[in-house]
Amino acid sequence: MLPFHITVISILAINLLTFLLYGIDKWKAKRARWRIPESVLLGMAAVGGSVGALLGMRVWHHKTQHKKFRYGVPAILVAQIVLLVWIVVNYL
16 A cells, blocks of 8 residues: 555645646637547546546536536545545555
């Protein structure tokens, strides 16, 4: 298992990257440029960036009308919280 500080830094980094990707995709959408695939945006949320994704959706007002984002990202966050609680209860 990774040391605690490395785990925290990793989670912060993935969330910051996810937040920035949502902002970049919004910027590109306004300028009719090549977009970041939705699978990448949702995938970043799934690998630990769900808080960054939610913040990106709120701050950039991006992907808030898409049902798979409006319901999917919060569902991913809930699943991650449940997994974290399970790990803490069973292994720490």
